[in-house]
Amino acid sequence: MSGVQQIPQVPQLPQVPQAETPRARGPLLSSRNVGLAILALIVVGAVIIPWILADRLETRLGDALLGPSLSHPFGTDPVGRDLFARVAEAARTDVTVAVVGVLLSAVIGGMIGVVVGYSRGRWSGLLMRGLDAFQAFPLLVFALLLLAFVGGGVSTLIIAVGFVNIPIFIRLVRAETLAASRLPYVDAATCVGCSTPRILWRHILPNVLTGALTQTTTAAGYAIILVGALGFLGVGTDPGAAEWGVMIQEGVQYMTSGQWWLIAFPGVAIVVTVVALQMVGESVVKARRVR
Amino acid sequence: MVRYATVRLITIVPVTLALMILTFIVTQLLPTNPAVVAAGPLATPEQVAQMEARLGLDKSIPEQLVAFLGRLFTGDLGQSIGTGNAVIEDLVRRLPSTMVLTTSGVLVGFVLAIGLAVVTANRERGVLASVGKTFGGLGSSVPDFVVGPILILLFYVAIPVFPVPIGQGGSGADVPAVTGAALLDAVIAGNGGAIVDALTHLALPSLTLALCYAAPIYRVAVSSIEEISRRRFVDYVILNGGSNKLRWRYVLENAFPPILTMSGLVYGLLIGGAVVVEAIFSWGGIGEYAVESITGNDFFAIQGFVMVTAVLSMLIYLSVDLIHAWLDPRTIKRSAS
Numbered sequence: 300m301s302g303v304q305q306i307p308q309v310p311q312l313p314q315v316p317q318a319e320t321p322r323a324r325g326p327l328l329s330s331r332n333v334g335l336a337i338l339a340l341i342v343v344g345a346v347i348i349p350w351i352l353a354d355r356l357e358t359r360l361g362d363a364l365l366g367p368s369l370s371h372p373f374g375t376d377p378v379g380r381d382l383f384a385r386v387a388e389a390a391r392t393d394v395t396v397a398v399v400g401v402l403l404s405a406v407i408g409g410m411i412g413v414v415v416g417y418s419r420g421r422w423s424g425l426l427m428r429g430l431d432a433f434q435a436f437p438l439l440v441f442a443l444l445l446l447a448f449v450g451g452g453v454s455t456l457i458i459a460v461g462f463v464n465i466p467i468f469i470r471l472v473r474a475e476t477l478a479a480s481r482l483p484y485v486d487a488a489t490c491v492g493c494s495t496p497r498i499l500w501r502h503i504l505p506n507v508l509t510g511a512l513t514q515t516t517t518a519a520g521y522a523i524i525l526v527g528a529l530g531f532l533g534v535g536t537d538p539g540a541a542e543w544g545v546m547i548q549e550g551v552q553y554m555t556s557g558q559w560w561l562i563a564f565p566g567v568a569i570v571v572t573v574v575a576l577q578m579v580g581e582s583v584v585k586a587r588r589v590r
Numbered sequence: 591m592v593r594y595a596t597v598r599l600i601t602i603v604p605v606t607l608a609l610m611i612l613t614f615i616v617t618q619l620l621p622t623n624p625a626v627v628a629a630g631p632l633a634t635p636e637q638v639a640q641m642e643a644r645l646g647l648d649k650s651i652p653e654q655l656v657a658f659l660g661r662l663f664t665g666d667l668g669q670s671i672g673t674g675n676a677v678i679e680d681l682v683r684r685l686p687s688t689m690v691l692t693t694s695g696v697l698v699g700f701v702l703a704i705g706l707a708v709v710t711a712n713r714e715r716g717v718l719a720s721v722g723k724t725f726g727g728l729g730s731s732v733p734d735f736v737v738g739p740i741l742i743l744l745f746y747v748a749i750p751v752f753p754v755p756i757g758q759g760g761s762g763a764d765v766p767a768v769t770g771a772a773l774l775d776a777v778i779a780g781n782g783g784a785i786v787d788a789l790t791h792l793a794l795p796s797l798t799l800a801l802c803y804a805a806p807i808y809r810v811a812v813s814s815i816e817e818i819s820r821r822r823f824v825d826y827v828i829l830n831g832g833s834n835k836l837r838w839r840y841v842l843e844n845a846f847p848p849i850l851t852m853s854g855l856v857y858g859l860l861i862g863g864a865v866v867v868e869a870i871f872s873w874g875g876i877g878e879y880a881v882e883s884i885t886g887n888d889f890f891a892i893q894g895f896v897m898v899t900a901v902l903s904m905l906i907y908l909s910v911d912l913i914h915a916w917l918d919p920r921t922i923k924r925s926a927s
Contacts, residue, residue, distance in 0.1 A: 444884070
C-alpha cells in the first residue's frame with residue numbers, strides 16, 4: 300500500500316510465550332541487520348553531510364541545474380545548490396518529524412490502548428466504533444485538515460503525524476492487551492493482590508511492547524511518505540524548505556526539460572528510508588519469533 | 591440475503607447521522623470562525639456579527655446542530671469563498687472526474703494484482719517469486735508523488751507515448767460537457783476520437799494509482815490463493831483428473847471474496863485520497879478542489895469535501911459487503927451469530 304494511506308490491518312495476536320531457549324533474543328542488534336545499518340547511515344549522514352558540505356548549500360546561480368557528475372554526485376538544483384547535500388539536509392526534517400511524531404502517537408495511543416483494553420468498559424466498544432470512522436478516512440486528508448486550521452511548520456507537522464497515527468496504536472495495543480490480560484499469570488498477580496498499575500506495568504506492558512515497536516517502525520515509514528505528500532502539495536513546511544516532498548514538487552517543474560535528477564534522488568531517498576524502516580520492523584518480528 | 595441487505599442498508603442511517611454530528615463537533619472545536627471566513631478578510635466587526643447572525647452562529651450549540659442538520663438534508667453545504675458557488679454544486683461538477691480516475695485506477699490495480707498473484711502464488715524461488723515479493727514489499731514504500739513524475743519522465747519525456755500529462759483531454763467544441771469527466775462526456779457524445787484522447791490522458795494517472803495502491807490487494811490475493819490451494823476440495827479436483835483450468839476455477843472462485851473486500855477498502859480510501867495524483871496530473875476532480883480550498887482556508891468547501899467523501903466511502907464499503915455476502919452467503923450467518 301503506497302502513498303499515504305494505511306489500510307487498517309487485523310492486529311496480530313501475540314504468541315503465547317514459550318520457555319526461553321538459551322538464544323533468547325533474536326539478532327536485533329547484530330551486524331547482519333541490514334535495515335538498521337541503512338537507517339544508522341541515513342541518520343549519521345543527515346547529521347554530518349550538511350555540516351561538512353555547508354558551502355555547497357549556498358545559492359550559486361552559475362552552477363544551476365548541472366547533471367550528476369563526480370563533483371556533484373546528485374547534480375545541482377535550480378539555484379545551484381548541491382543536490383546531494385540538499386537531500387541529506389532534508390533527511391533531518393523528514394526523519395525527525397516522522398520518528399518524533401510516531402513515537403508521540405505510540406506513547407499516547409499505547410497508554411489509551413492499555414487502559415481501554417484492560418478495563419473492557421462499556422465505553423470501549425463505542426470508542427472502537429469511533430476509531431473505525433476515523434480510520435475509514437484517508438490519513439492524508441486528515442493531516443491536510445489539521446494543518447489547514449492549525450497552520451504549517453515543523454512542530455505542527457509533528458503533531459499532525461502524531462495525531463493521525465494515534466487510532467492505529469490504540470487499536471493494536473488494545474487488542475494485544477485483551478489477549479495478554481487473559482494469560483494465567485495475570486490472574487495469579489490479581490490473586491496475590493497486585494495493584495492494577497503494577498499489573499499493567501509489570502505484566503501487560505512487556506507483552507504489548509514488541510507489537511507496538513513493530514508498528515512504530517512501519518508507521519514511521521508511512522509517516523515519511525505522508526510528510527513528503529504534504530510537502531508535495533505545498534502545505535506543512537515552508538516553500539523552498541529542505542524537505543523531500545517539496546524538492547520533488549520543485550523538480551516537477553523542470554521535468555519536461557529533462558532534469559530528471561531533481562525528482563529521482565529525493566524519491567530514492569524516500570524509498571530507501573521507508574524500506575529500511577520496514578526492514579527494521581521485520582527484524583523486530585523475527586527477534587520475537589526466535590524467542 | 592434480502593433481510594441482510596435491508597438491515598445493512600438501515601444501519602447506514604445512524605452511521606451517516608453520527609458522521610454529520612462528528613463533523614459538526616470537529617468544526618466547533620476548530621479555532622477558525624466560519625463567520626470571519628465567510629465575511630472576508632476586510633470585514634468590520636459589525637459585518638462579522640451580521641454574518642454570524644445570518645449563519646445562525648449566535649444561537650446556542652444544540653440549536654446550531656439542528657439547523658446544521660436541517661441544511662444538510664436540503665443539500666445545502668454552504669458557499670465556497672474560493673469559487674463563489676454553492677459547495678454542493680462545485681463538488682457535484684467535479685465528482686465524476688474523480689470517480690472515473692479512481693475507478694479505473696482500482697480496476698487496473700485489481701487486474702494487475704490478481705494476474706500477478708496467479709503467476710506468483712505458491713512459488714518459493716525463481717524470478718517470478720522475487721518479482722512478487724518485490725511488488726508486495728516495495729509497492730508499499732514508493733509514494734505516488736514519486737511514481738507519477740517517474741511515469742511522466744518515462745512515457746512522456748523520454749519515450750513520448752502519451753500526450754501532455756495535464757488535464758483529462760477528450761473534450762472539445764463538439765463534445766458537450768454533460769458530466770464534467772472527459773471520458774464519460776466523450777462516450778455520451780459517441781465521439782471516437784475524443785474517447786481515445788480521454789483514454790490516453792487517463793492512462794498515466796490510473797497506472798500511477800494502480801502501481802501505488804495495488805500492493806495490499808496483491809498481498810491478500812496471494813495469501814488467499816495459497817490458502818485455498820491447500821484445501822481438500824482442490825486435491826479432490828486433481829485426483830478426479832480435473833484439468834488445470836478447472837482447478838484454477840475452483841481456487842479463484844473461493845479465493846475471491848477477501849480479494850474483493852480489500853479492493854473495496856482501497857477504492858473507498860482512494861475516493862478522498864487520490865489528492866496527490868490529481869494534483870500531479872491537474873485532474874480537476876474533488877481532490878484538487880480539496881487542496882485548493884485547504885490552502886485558501888475555504889471553510890465550507892473543506893467541510894463539504896470531507897462529508898461527501900466520507901459518505902461515498904461508506905457507500906462503497908457497504909456495497910462491497912453486500913457483494914461479499916452475495917458471493918459467499920456464509921458471511922451472513924457468521925454476522926448474525
